[in-house]
Amino acid sequence: MxxxxxxxxxxxxxxxxxxxxxxxxxxxxxxxxxxxxxxxIETPAMENLSTLIGTGGDESDKLIFKILNSGxxxxxxxxxxxxxxxxxxxxxxxAEKALRYDLTVPFARYVVQNQNDITFPFRRFQIQPVxxxxxxxxxxxxxxxxxxxxxIGSDSLLSEVDLIKIIDDVFTELFQGKLNYTxxxxxxxxxxxxxxxxxxxxxxxxxxxxIDKYDKIGSEGVKKEIEFLGIESExxxxxxxxxxxxxxIVLGNELNPTNDIKRNQEIxxxxxxxxxxxxxxxxxxxxxEFVFEKLEQLGIKTANVKLDLTLARGLGYYTGTxxxxxxxxxxxITGGGRYDDLTGxxxxxxxxxxxxxxxxxxxxxxxxxxxxxxxxxxxxTQVLFINFGETEQDYCLPLLFQLREANINSEIYPSAAKxxxxxxxxxxxxxxxxxxxxxxxxxxGKLTVKDMETGxxxxxxxxxxxxxxx
Amino acid sequence: MxxxxxxxxxxxxxxxxxxxxxxxxxxxxxxxxxxxxxxxIETPAMENLSTLIGTGGDESDKLIFKILNSGxxxxxxxxxxxxxxxxxxxxxxxAEKALRYDLTVPFARYVVQNQNDITFPFRRFQIQPVxxxxxxxxxxxxxxxxxxxxxIGSDSLLSEVDLIKIIDDVFTELFQGKLNYTxxxxxxxxxxxxxxxxxxxxxxxxxxxxIDKYDKIGSEGVKKEIEFLGIESExxxxxxxxxxxxxxIVLGNELNPTNDIKRNQEIxxxxxxxxxxxxxxxxxxxxxEFVFEKLEQLGIKTANVKLDLTLARGLGYYTGTxxxxxxxxxxxITGGGRYDDLTGxxxxxxxxxxxxxxxxxxxxxxxxxxxxxxxxxxxxTQVLFINFGETEQDYCLPLLFQLREANINSEIYPSAAKxxxxxxxxxxxxxxxxxxxxxxxxxxGKLTVKDMETGxxxxxxxxxxxxxxx
Numbered sequence: 001m002x003x004x005x006x007x008x009x010x011x012x013x014x015x016x017x018x019x020x021x022x023x024x025x026x027x028x029x030x031x032x033x034x035x036x037x038x039x040x041i042e043t044p045a046m047e048n049l050s051t052l053i054g055t056g057g058d059e060s061d062k063l064i065f066k067i068l069n070s071g072x073x074x075x076x077x078x079x080x081x082x083x084x085x086x087x088x089x090x091x092x093x094x095a096e097k098a099l100r101y102d103l104t105v106p107f108a109r110y111v112v113q114n115q116n117d118i119t120f121p122f123r124r125f126q127i128q129p130v131x132x133x134x135x136x137x138x139x140x141x142x143x144x145x146x147x148x149x150x151x152i153g154s155d156s157l158l159s160e161v162d163l164i165k166i167i168d169d170v171f172t173e174l175f176q177g178k179l180n181y182t183x184x185x186x187x188x189x190x191x192x193x194x195x196x197x198x199x200x201x202x203x204x205x206x207x208x209x210x211i212d213k214y215d216k217i218g219s220e221g222v223k224k225e226i227e228f229l230g231i232e233s234e235x236x237x238x239x240x241x242x243x244x245x246x247x248x249i250v251l252g253n254e255l256n257p258t259n260d261i262k263r264n265q266e267i268x269x270x271x272x273x274x275x276x277x278x279x280x281x282x283x284x285x286x287x288x289e290f291v292f293e294k295l296e297q298l299g300i301k302t303a304n305v306k307l308d309l310t311l312a313r314g315l316g317y318y319t320g321t322x323x324x325x326x327x328x329x330x331x332x333i334t335g336g337g338r339y340d341d342l343t344g345x346x347x348x349x350x351x352x353x354x355x356x357x358x359x360x361x362x363x364x365x366x367x368x369x370x371x372x373x374x375x376x377x378x379x380x381t382q383v384l385f386i387n388f389g390e391t392e393q394d395y396c397l398p399l400l401f402q403l404r405e406a407n408i409n410s411e412i413y414p415s416a417a418k419x420x421x422x423x424x425x426x427x428x429x430x431x432x433x434x435x436x437x438x439x440x441x442x443x444x445g446k447l448t449v450k451d452m453e454t455g456x457x458x459x460x461x462x463x464x465x466x467x468x469x470x
Numbered sequence: 471m472x473x474x475x476x477x478x479x480x481x482x483x484x485x486x487x488x489x490x491x492x493x494x495x496x497x498x499x500x501x502x503x504x505x506x507x508x509x510x511i512e513t514p515a516m517e518n519l520s521t522l523i524g525t526g527g528d529e530s531d532k533l534i535f536k537i538l539n540s541g542x543x544x545x546x547x548x549x550x551x552x553x554x555x556x557x558x559x560x561x562x563x564x565a566e567k568a569l570r571y572d573l574t575v576p577f578a579r580y581v582v583q584n585q586n587d588i589t590f591p592f593r594r595f596q597i598q599p600v601x602x603x604x605x606x607x608x609x610x611x612x613x614x615x616x617x618x619x620x621x622i623g624s625d626s627l628l629s630e631v632d633l634i635k636i637i638d639d640v641f642t643e644l645f646q647g648k649l650n651y652t653x654x655x656x657x658x659x660x661x662x663x664x665x666x667x668x669x670x671x672x673x674x675x676x677x678x679x680x681i682d683k684y685d686k687i688g689s690e691g692v693k694k695e696i697e698f699l700g701i702e703s704e705x706x707x708x709x710x711x712x713x714x715x716x717x718x719i720v721l722g723n724e725l726n727p728t729n730d731i732k733r734n735q736e737i738x739x740x741x742x743x744x745x746x747x748x749x750x751x752x753x754x755x756x757x758x759e760f761v762f763e764k765l766e767q768l769g770i771k772t773a774n775v776k777l778d779l780t781l782a783r784g785l786g787y788y789t790g791t792x793x794x795x796x797x798x799x800x801x802x803i804t805g806g807g808r809y810d811d812l813t814g815x816x817x818x819x820x821x822x823x824x825x826x827x828x829x830x831x832x833x834x835x836x837x838x839x840x841x842x843x844x845x846x847x848x849x850x851t852q853v854l855f856i857n858f859g860e861t862e863q864d865y866c867l868p869l870l871f872q873l874r875e876a877n878i879n880s881e882i883y884p885s886a887a888k889x890x891x892x893x894x895x896x897x898x899x900x901x902x903x904x905x906x907x908x909x910x911x912x913x914x915g916k917l918t919v920k921d922m923e924t925g926x927x928x929x930x931x932x933x934x935x936x937x938x939x940x
Contacts, residue, residue: 004582004583004816004817005518005521005579005582005583005816005817006518006583007513007514007516007517007518007521007579007583008514008516008517008518008566008567011514011515011516012514013511013512013513013514013580013583013584014511014512014513015511015584015587016509016510016511016594019509019510019511019512020510023510031877034849034850034879035874035877035878035879035880036874036879036881037850037851037854037879037880037881039486039489039850039899040486040489040490040493041483041484041485041486041489042483042484042489043477043483043484044477044478044481044482044483044613045481045515045569045599045601045613046477046478046481046535046601046612046613047477047478048475048476048477048478051475051477062540062541065516065537065538065540066537066538067535067536067537067538067569068535068536068537068538068561068564068565070532070535070603071532071557072557072558073557074552074555074556074557074560075555075557077555079555082544082552082553082555083552083553085544085545085547085549085552086544087541087542087543087544087545088542090544091538094538095538096478097478099515099537109475109477110483112474112475113474113475113476113477113483114483114485117485119894119895119898119899121884123881124486129515131515131516133540142516143514143515143516151884154884154885156884156885158863158882158884159884162881165871294867297864297867297868298867298868298871346474346475347474347475379504380504380507380509381507384507393628394767397628397764397767397768398767398768401635401768404505404506407501407505408505409504409505409506409507410505410507411506411507411593411632412628414591414621414624414626414628414629415624415626425589428589429509429589
């Protein structure tokens with residue numbers, strides 16, 4: 001093989017500068033999670049296939065990467081299916097393991113498996129890659145990182161408040177107040193209530209699927225989809241009134257302190273009256289009220305927090321609060337919600353939890369497009385000793401190690417290459433200081449130090465150089 | 471499915487305390503790598519199968535986890551092989567991708583693919599999991615982390631010096647001078663020279679395989695294996711003299727400053743005379759001399775660095791210096807060496823490099839067995855507000871957020887559960903301070919703060935609490 005090598009489509013290598021940016025995002029999220037009492041766990045890349053399938057529906061199952069059994073795997077395969085070349089019936093017999101599809105299912109499995117060692121309510125975070133056999137396209141990869149935080153084993157709505165404050169903290173730090181972003185909140189129980197109160201409970205799932213397309217097809221599109229379900233026009237009008245009204249409540253923040261608390265309360269009261277006959281609906285309003293009230297009291301830094309009744313977040317496992325973060329004209333960068341039966345599949349019933357997931361790859365692009373990364377100079381080499389030959393090299397080596405002992409990232413060019421080559425190396429690697437040592441410097445003990453950014457040169461002892469950098 | 475869930479054999483979950491320990495190891499290694507000018511990269515978990523196979527021999531190929539193609543994968547499979555249930559001939563037609571087996575092959579692929587964007591010599595480090603379909607046993611996993619550093623694009627022996635100094639720095643920090651460990655060094659060219667000088671070049675590989683078993687079967691065992699190859703007894707005696715002598719040179723360190731530089735030089739001179747007729751052998755001695763000389767000059771902190779002519783490190787791709795780190799009675803915890811043609815497979819010839827790999831999982835066990843982990847209290851929640859009910863909760867929430875703004879990891883118990891339950895929660899999570907707020911505290915503004923380690927209670931304002939913790 002001597003063709004230029006490549007990597008599987010939808011996957012990526014990360015170069016040093018890309019790693020610095022990614023670590024910056026991960027570290028920011030990690031530190032905020034820790035501030036809120038979350039603890040990190042990791043789970044293996046591979047899970048038993050039986051753990052993963054049947055959790056997100058047939059479409060999701062197709063997107064799971066399966067791992068071929070080791071050894072003589074075909075021996076155990078069903079011969080009839082093999083001969084018929086029936087892929088879907090063969091898979092289970094030749095692939096017992098698969099790559100995780102998200103971090104939520106492995107977490108549910110972890111909780112059940114380790115339930116006796118876990119202190120509930122359990123605040124865990126997890127930052128790891130996941131794999132999906134999706135069609136790759138701009139911004140969609142087959143290997144990508146999720147940054148999840150969940151609080152499991154408590155139905156307290158303080159958890160929701162914490163998660164929304166976490167979102168506010170993370171994006172306040174990453175966006176530095178320079179980007180407008182919206183945290184939309186809704187509650188699946190309110191959606192249920194609305195559908196119940198117009199007598200269309202039987203059509204709940206289909207209606208949610210339609211509403212979920214709001215951002216793609218607009219209010220008229222959603223209306224048409226709902227008409228198509230054969231729902232009476234009178235009921236559609238009732239639904240329309242509520243479902244197609246966005247931005248019902250908007251909380252102010254430190255940048256736009258435009259809270260109209262009275263108006264917000266009136267809206268919730270109005271909704272509450274409307275849903276009076278639905279237990280689910282009233283419960284949903286109550287939950288929402290609590291969350292908004294606490295957020296108003298505690299204050300928001302930079303997020304535009306709003307109630308959006310058109311937010312549905314698919315057919316997933318959500319049963320209460322749902323949350324989604326968006327920047328204008330960009331897909332969701334963070335999402336989450338409350339679930340009541342995540343661990344039921346693994347035999348542990350009635351455990352309520354709520355979680356969010358930051359999409360690191362989309363956040364990466366947003367920060368890059370908007371030039372919001374800090375400089376990472378200190379992360380790479382700070383000082384390079386130019387190598388003029390054996391004598392000078394021997395003189396420089398102990399000095400180099402003095403810098404390293406002082407925790408200054410430094411190196412010596414490994415051979416006495418041409419000066420130009422060594423300077424180009426320093427430039428390409430973004431090294432700030434270059435140290436030149438010839439016979440004059442060895443005699444005086446004063447090193448010639450060149451600042452590669454300003455071009456200025458100074459004569460310094462090694463101690464002076466260390467002090468200058470520190 | 472309601473059986474208790476499990477994970478694939480040979481894989482592991484990592485709990486919060488295990489994560490704290492692992493991050494401690496990774497961070498220590500990472501910071502030392504950075505101090506020496508190394509830059510981080512990451513590559514995808516999956517590579518094209520064609521990238522991975524044929525790099526480590528047939529046995530290695532069998533240990534590669536293959537990923538089943540998506541969709542109707544059997545359609546493209548060779549029907550004859552399917553019907554014959556011939557696994558090995560079918561694999562390539564149904565699995566184009568596989569999980570990486572180590573970090574070295576993906577790195578070689580990365581270098582070739584990105585050669586125009588890389589500034590050589592390239593110092594890269596990479597800390598990621600790898601997967602091997604090995605038989606799991608104590609200390610051997612199917613998913614484990616490697617922590618690799620390589621310098622590629624330079625044949626300077628200063629790279630070797632840096633890597634050995636890195637090993638010394640990392641284990642000085644992790645072992646705190648409390649564990650004895652040995653860095654064995656050899657050079658494949660010396661091994662070649664020795665085999666040449668007894669006229670057994672044709673048997674080089676077989677002899678290396680025999681020597682490689684030294685630690686398992688001892689000198690007598692190695693001798694028998696070599697006899698078994700049909701080598702003349704005269705030559706075996708010559709080989710024995712050199713190959714079976716361990717600890718030929720031992721460098722002193724700060725703990726045991728017992729350097730006998732003169733004796734070391736004599737040994738190398740003796741070896742050099744013995745290998746006078748072998749170009750490879752003389753080159754190997756020269757290389758070794760340079761490395762030992764520089765290490766002597768720069769000094770070693772805690773490692774026992776020695777020349778071990780019985781070190782072979784398998785049949786791999788090594789062509790020069792080889793390095794291995796061991797603790798008494800424990801398998802190798804770090805290893806590496808120089809290679810001259812790692813990228814040749816991908817079409818880039820004559821690129822020399824040298825690298826090491828820390829085995830994080832073995833180091834984890836060593837630190838645990840020897841009680842060498844620091845306390846990680848600050849990493850988890852530091853302060854818990856006990857929840858006495860709605861009024862107290864509302865009073866505590868803004869205080870909680872004041873702590874978080876001061877970067878103190880803190881939380882409030884999410885419901886007014888029984889006092890005992892909340893205190894047990896604090897205990898289990900290892901939380902140091904518990905804050906109790908009742909009507910007295912709300913009136914005075916002085917919080918009751920209990921130190922869970924000493925049992926002592928103090929009355930503090932929130933500002934005083936923040937100052938105490940900082």
